[in-house]
Amino acid sequence: MPYYSVRTAAALIFSIPLILGSLLAGPAFAAAQASATSAAITAPRPGALAPEFTLPDGTGKKHSLSDYRGKWVVLEWVNYDCPFVRKHYGSGNMQALQKTSRDKGAIWLSINSSAPGKQGHFEGVALAKRMAEVKAQPEAYLQDPDGKVGLSYQAKTTPTMFVINPEGKVIYAGAIDDKPSTDQEDIPGAKNYVRAALEAGLAGKPVEVASAKSYGCGVKYKD
Numbered sequence: 001m002p003y004y005s006v007r008t009a010a011a012l013i014f015s016i017p018l019i020l021g022s023l024l025a026g027p028a029f030a031a032a033q034a035s036a037t038s039a040a041i042t043a044p045r046p047g048a049l050a051p052e053f054t055l056p057d058g059t060g061k062k063h064s065l066s067d068y069r070g071k072w073v074v075l076e077w078v079n080y081d082c083p084f085v086r087k088h089y090g091s092g093n094m095q096a097l098q099k100t101s102r103d104k105g106a107i108w109l110s111i112n113s114s115a116p117g118k119q120g121h122f123e124g125v126a127l128a129k130r131m132a133e134v135k136a137q138p139e140a141y142l143q144d145p146d147g148k149v150g151l152s153y154q155a156k157t158t159p160t161m162f163v164i165n166p167e168g169k170v171i172y173a174g175a176i177d178d179k180p181s182t183d184q185e186d187i188p189g190a191k192n193y194v195r196a197a198l199e200a201g202l203a204g205k206p207v208e209v210a211s212a213k214s215y216g217c218g219v220k221y222k223d
Helices: 003-025 027-040 083-089 093-103 124-134 146-153 193-202
Strands: 054-056 062-064 073-077 107-112 140-143 159-165 170-174
Touching: 003 093, 027 159, 054 140, 083 093, 093 193, 124 140
Parallel strands: 073 107, 107 140
Antiparallel strands: 054 062, 073 159, 159 170
């Protein structure tokens, strides 16, 4: 092999790592990485098993989703300081839905994923006071300060709602209703997706709207 061919071959060999490094740092690889990460934390879709979790309530008692297997479960991501949440609590709409659901035998779990120091995060006496003020009626108010459970459900706004059947599968995910506003006057004319999903499920009927884009304030996850 001529000398110049050996030099050319050597240059090509030494350039391979540089070429690969450039490709791996390029936009195509970055997009593929982002897609893989997104897929790993995709929100549970209707028909999928709801991700298991264990969280403490305001008294420190731990609740696991599996504790309620065999029952209907409603999950509500909540932040009492969010105007969209205040719409539903200030009107009594959320409390009425909580009571109706529990009267039907469903377990209602409110989950707060606000990080300590951020809007909506309350503990101890402050939390008990806020719950009394809004007359909340969940089975339990669960605290998720590190946001792991919220992220596993891809809860992006407050409120975000899930209805889970006795087999542990999601039958509804998303907004509470079809009126994405802070105006209480919109509530009487709204289609409440959570109520409709629970009623259909209890009656053994298919859910007409199984998912809807949630609306509200962004969940105040830790930085």
